[in-house]
Amino acid sequence: MKRIGWSRRDFLKSASAATLGALGAGFPRAIAAPSNPKATADTLIVLWMGGGMAHTETFDPKRHTPFESGLEANAVLSTFPAIDTVVDNIKLSEGLEKIAKVIDRATLVRTYQAGDLGFILHSRHQYQWHTGYAPPQTVAAPHIGAVIARTLGPLNPDVPAFIDIGQRLDVGEGEELKAFHQAGFLGSEYGPFLVPYPDDVRSVRPPEGMTPSRFENRHKFYKRLAEASPIGEFGGDFQKESLVRSMDNAHRLLSSPASKAFDLALEPKEKFDVYNTGRFGLGCLLARRLVEVGARFIEVTSEYEPFKMWDTHENGHTRLVDMKQLIDAPIAQLVLDLEERGLLDRTLIVLASEFSRDMLVEGKPDNPVKNQVEVPAIMTELKHYGMHRHFTDAGSVLMFGGGVKKGFLYGETAEERPCKILDKPVTIEDLHATMYTAMGISPALAYEVEKRPFYVTRDALGKPVRDLFA
């Protein structure tokens, strides 16, 4: 495996800065876990299908019923036909032809069991998916990216340890999204580096309108001014040094060779075009480039915004044609590119969503919750055709690389409505435990906050799904 552009010495330099950063924060200390597993991955990429991705329309196709006026809603399980893949026993939904070609590198879990949070709220389920804890919580629960950043540190000190690509926080329910896009009690040192627009390099460039040479001169001027500053006579040097060190870290991050990874314009055009299905596709390209320079945790989202993208309350079928087009090519290419570069084995990719959808069932069949959308029993218009309710009793999670099996199918769901889990349910605790285990972190690792242990999986209950590992 090759990654470029940093040395161990740099790493140590930055690690000490992080330690200092933690010192002022009333920092939580780690409580020894029973024992950490041996890592099978160095990097984790979460591909987030925010809004509720219907399993029967994507990775778990069921009987297809084409639309016609007068169709009974109850008759429809999938609005797309199933397609063959390169693995005999795995069928996918039409529109995922490119992923179908690389499914021999994948582990496909069809039995993700979303939480029972009563009233379905995307933001609460997303919070739970990303922190392992259902809100509200008495302390600010950290995002899994922050836990990984805190526990493992950056892989390359010039690349932020936790990078979040594609989610704008000023859209509808932005406040709810902010509540888990954070490091919580672990301290902001471990928070997300936000890149809402993957093709916008401003986040790693000098401020707009500033040439690189002016940027360099400004930093030099600052260093000289700081040295000339008479503050030395007051107080200790501790904070002064830590501030100047953080300034150097930030400057290095913006001017290091690794920062070029953020510049998608440097990608050959044909490759760029393959990925360019929209912001999500470019996010995948950015993720690949970041893995090449040593990123630790990356989340790329198709973006959650109420009633948009995967959040289909009507026109579900039509919308999903577009959604699949958005994700199919870039995900397949990401897998192939990482494989070609020898990075797939040590990079775990996890595609997931907060819950699934169904045409009729809201919540779970045996635990229905308030319907959030009206669904006519008989369809008369195309806009009725699609999975418009929120379903929590099954969901698909697709994984690649990082030590998981290849061409492997896990778990089974019913062929008839409700298309629910039949065996081997995987809860968020177990899914997180699997991801943490791959990264070499014990699911029973805890950080101390307010004298209490905060486990990285709820109450240390998460157990890795051993079957998924190669």
Added chain:
Amino acid sequence: MARLFLFIVFGLLSYPISARAEEGQASAITEVPAAATHTVSFDKEIKPILNRSCVQCHGRGKARGGFKIDSRETLLAGGENGPVLEIGKSQSSRLIRLVAGVEKDEVMPPDGERLTPEKVGLLRAWIDQGLEWEEGFSFGRFKEAPLSPHRPEIPVAEARGSTNPIDRFLEPYFESHDVQPREPVSDRVFARRVYLDVTGLLPTPEELEAFLRDPDPNKRDKLVDSLLERNQAYAEHWMSFWNDALRNDFAGTGYIDGGRKQISAWLYQALKSNLPYDEFVAQLIHPVTGSEGFIKGIVWRGVVNSSQTPEMQAAQNVSQVFLGINLKCASCHDSFISNWKLEDAYNLASAFAPKPLGIFRCDTATGATATAKFLYSELGSIPADAGREIRLARLAEILTSEKNGRLTRTIVNRLWTRFHGRGLVEPVDEMDNDPWHPDLLDWLAVDLAESGYDLKHAIRLMLTSRAYQLPSVSLDLLHQQDYVFEGPAVRRLSSEQFRDALAAVVDVWPATPATDIQVSEDPSAPGRVRAWHLKADPLAVAMGRPNREQVVTHRASLATTLEILELTNGQTLSEILKQGAAELLASGSATPEEITRHVFRSALGREPTPEEWALASELLGEQAKEEGVQDLLWAVAMLPEFQLIY
């Protein structure tokens, strides 16, 4: 609730915790695991094991099998069947054999999670190494701070003739802790501190000059008084502190569907009018118009953990903010880290509830019902059958009664922490911990009550003390085990102080406040929009303004890399610098010299040194241009001398 323990509030050692035996542990164990080979620590390694696995039945007043581990002595004494261990002989210890699971018919703990071989090894080493115990420590009951107010005698200060009571308490303290007397900081440093601590703003060059020139020997006291009289500036500064603590914000989770209510307007008026602290607290607990939001909490749609209902949130937040009590653990089960019981939390929460609450342990109904009751029944009782209004009124009355020394100790400790960077008690939300100067804490608390709960009185006392005026101490010294007070810590400007300071240097203020609160009473001078009054933007968040979904009572004071990144290339700051540079250049005769001088004087409160003159002149050249001025502003704003309160 469909599943047991489904929403157990965050990683508590919820018991009965469902068994999570590691794989392979099920097979029969025949041998005691080996003892750990390193020197084990009672505090770090042993205490957590005993706390987690033993004290439920053998501590906190319980003695199953006649065995209790409250103290080293009771542990050595053993139970009904005699001693369970002998120092130095862990191999044959009954305690070890039971926890290791080698006895056929008996294993400890009988339910729940078993001890791992590593943990047994630690216990073995502990026994073999002499059974170290922390002096005075007991598993019987946690230490509690006294509740009643206490008025210690103010010591007669001899050596240095101190008059401020704080200094009179500290003089013998310094003596006995071998702290050498040091000269107070200069007028310039003092002025910067008090302006920032009272109003959140830097002194303007004119204000600073006037103060430096004033020959009055009492000018420091006079300055503190005059700043405390600036009611608007004071209120605007303290809004951020109270917004954090009362988790009040202008946007956030819950507001979307009326599940949360702002208290901004009420809070602003309360601070501006210096509402006595007992009334301030009373109005938050037994709300008046505008202050309902605090106990309303955040109402979530859907099912929430029983420990997180609005009433439980109210119980937790009231206890934390006003009393320095952590009720979060006890909201799920009897606390493992304090003496608070599940019942205590539910009883307090019932005061806020329409009717008495059913008690849930770890989200499972126990069948018991709570009775509205305050945590300290010695302070008074709540008529449990009365309506909610009456219960709240009574709760407010009890909690703010003069007999409650905990209320005043908690707030004076918070004030002290604001000004010194470290509390008399730490952490500030754990007021059962030992203060480093109990008499000083007690006296400050009593003095606050006697002043009529006048927070400005307490602030005045603290800021005019010599202690506050001592040279600052490096932050890294604060977290040492044997902390000795030698002076305030170097602090960092808060997110809001930084923003306001920069705005003042260039005199460009934000256009749009987040609320329609009239900060100024003079409609012709509506006042500048200060940082507290903005919605959280990336710069504010990066610099430490918290997400106010939970109570926040302290902010980190060291810079993080992500924060500096935002300062280095973030759009928000970049815009401020652009507008600021344009403004400076537009204001009259803007030569490089004048701009340099203005920036140094207004940002740092001093003239540039010859070396700084040379550097700035090199940067700005013959004729100042926007880019150069932006870069000068940026570099000065990034200086430790600007960002730190030293």
